[in-house]
Amino acid sequence: MRDLQFGMLGVDTSHGPAFASLLNGSNGRGEIQGAKMVTAFPEPSALSISMERVGQFTEEVRSYGVKVTKTIEEMVEGVDAVLILSADGACHLDQLKRLVPWGKPVFIDKPFALTGVDAEEMKELARSLPVMSSSALRFAEGLTVALGKGAVCGASVFGPVDFLKERPGFSWYGIHMVEMLFRALGTGVRSVRAECDGKDYMLKGIWKDGRIGKMRGIGEGDASFGGTIHYKDHSERFVIRSHHTPFYTSLLEAIIRFVHEGRAEPPLDETVAIIRFLEALDVSLKEDRVVML
Secondary structure (H helix, E strand, O other), rough: OEEEEEEEEOOOOOHHHHHHHHHOOOOOOOOOOOOOEEEEOOOOOOOOOHHHHHHHEEEHHHOOOOOOOOOOHHHHHHOOOEOOEEEHHHHHHHHHHHHHHOOOOOOOOOOOOOOOOHHHHHHHHOOOOOEEEOOHHHHHHHHHHHHOHHHHOOOEEEEEEOOOOOOOOOOOOHHHHHHEEEEEHHOOOEEEEEEOOOOOEEEEEEEOOEEEEEEEEEEEOOOOOOOEEOOOOOOEEEOOOOOOOOOOHHHHHHHHHHHHHOOOOOOOHHOOOHHHHHHHHHHEEEEEOOOOO
16 A cells, blocks of 8 residues: 655644654655655744744755645645644634645644634535544543543543743643543533633533543643543543653554544544633633633
């Protein structure tokens, strides 16, 4: 079976060079088999962080043998699937609209969208082509090992949080914790609450079946991710460590499966629910109240 051919739309995050390295390697043979990154169209957004990094990351991607194109049409031509890696989630709806005519599978890097309204419209567009979106943390080995030991009664996770001045809200970095929580507990959230003690963030979701998911967003200090999965008779603690299978590897393997099988991990309904959850957290923090979903 020949390798899948991937095109990249947006080269303003570190994920671009990282994915190109894992798929292509420095000598045309990467760590991950089954796909190659062959084209990339750098399309910086209005974010200052995008403008600052797109040049450097484009040259890094080029060093892995990726053809940098001048148009989106040239990037899409001849590839089997497109990975939207643009840093600005506000751009993703427009980018997906422009890819619909080709009907090729599309992976959209986090955040899928910045608002529930955009996420719902993107879900409708996905009737015309397969679409998948996820944070890499969903596939972290530590979390995967902690799951699968029975019915999950609850979960708590922790991780760093960071915010962009131009795009305030938890979707920039808090999404990693939310993805882990949703992998453990699934959809069906009833309410959310977000609080800040001046440095760290305490976030809580209550599911419709009564289960509780908690997140501690670390504003300063420890930058690791981890948590505890609660079962009826015991709990499984996990920390995502560097010597585990890199979560970028696991994510790319999931994307390859998605292109072959057409089945998104997670399902798109769950992705939309995650964006709604993040949006509700922002409202809760701003207005200091519980938000119902």
